[in-house]
Amino acid sequence: MSKQGVDQAQMALPIMRITLGWLYFSAMLRRVVNVPAKMNPSSSLYVGGKLITFIPHAWLISGILEYTILHPAFLFDFLVLWTVLEGVFGLFMMLGFMSRLSGLIIALLAWGIGLGAGWIGTTCLDEWQIAAVEGAAALVFVFAGSKWLSFDQLIAKKYPRGLKIGRWYLPLW
Amino acid sequence: MNKFVALLIIGLVIATGFTMVTYQVFFSGFTDLHNLSKTPAYDLNGTQVFTNGTVLMQIARVELQTPFTLKRGTYTVMAYDVDDQDSAYGINFQATVKVIS
Numbered sequence: 001m002s003k004q005g006v007d008q009a010q011m012a013l014p015i016m017r018i019t020l021g022w023l024y025f026s027a028m029l030r031r032v033v034n035v036p037a038k039m040n041p042s043s044s045l046y047v048g049g050k051l052i053t054f055i056p057h058a059w060l061i062s063g064i065l066e067y068t069i070l071h072p073a074f075l076f077d078f079l080v081l082w083t084v085l086e087g088v089f090g091l092f093m094m095l096g097f098m099s100r101l102s103g104l105i106i107a108l109l110a111w112g113i114g115l116g117a118g119w120i121g122t123t124c125l126d127e128w129q130i131a132a133v134e135g136a137a138a139l140v141f142v143f144a145g146s147k148w149l150s151f152d153q154l155i156a157k158k159y160p161r162g163l164k165i166g167r168w169y170l171p172l173w
Numbered sequence: 174m175n176k177f178v179a180l181l182i183i184g185l186v187i188a189t190g191f192t193m194v195t196y197q198v199f200f201s202g203f204t205d206l207h208n209l210s211k212t213p214a215y216d217l218n219g220t221q222v223f224t225n226g227t228v229l230m231q232i233a234r235v236e237l238q239t240p241f242t243l244k245r246g247t248y249t250v251m252a253y254d255v256d257d258q259d260s261a262y263g264i265n266f267q268a269t270v271k272v273i274s
């Protein structure tokens with residue numbers, strides 16, 4: 001592919017990047033701003049209750065799901081951590097900040113949910129489709145980074161090789 | 174092959190692997206397509222009715238991959254009717270129960 005082709009491909013990526021980031025950032029917004037009851041263990045809207053619906057056919061992580069449900073305090077902490085990761089890295093993805101790292105975290109979140117809820121989908125193969133496409137899309141940014149309409153574009157001008165730790169460079173953007 | 178391309182191929186295998194493997198695991202998409210969420214199956218064996226009107230309903234989803242054993246403790250059991258209501262006339266369809274062995 002020509003140099004121009006690579007650059008043009010990079011210019012198309014924000015279309016996917018901003019939508020992908022919003023899917024995760026808005027998940028945090030719904031739980032924290034729009035409907036705070038979703039994070040209230042005493043509420044019938046508590047998202048922790050969803051996990052029990054994952055169990056019947058979850059793959060590989062049934063034990064983890066059962067543990068979280070049997071340990072409500074841990075479940076709450078787990079949901080807080082999950083929500084923070086979604087909010088922070090969803091925002092980073094939209095902004096194109098540390099896109100490679102954000103892509104990795106979002107891919108893990110997508111596939112993690114997929115293992116639990118992938119079998120659920122009352123109108124289609126909904127959750128599986130979401131997990132598969134979001135995981136694949138996020139992984140694209142691990143390799144492609146974000147070189148247009150992004151903070152990474154600005155940071156890379158000054159630090160083109162990534163974050164330097166000792167002798168090594170960590171390609172976070 | 175440089176390191177980037179090698180990692181890229183690993184990523185390709187992981188992403189497409191997740192997609193294809195879970196398609197088969199969750200839906201048997203390459204063999205006998207089904208949707209356990211859209212058409213769930215339940216086993217009611219073990220349900221009992223007592224002369225005082227008590228119904229002891231034993232419900233289990235069919236094809237559970239791992240048996241789920243309730244730990245000792247107190248739980249709230251709720252019931253929803255076919256119209257998805259969990260209360261009527263001020264009566265909640267729920268009870269607090271303790272697990273017994």
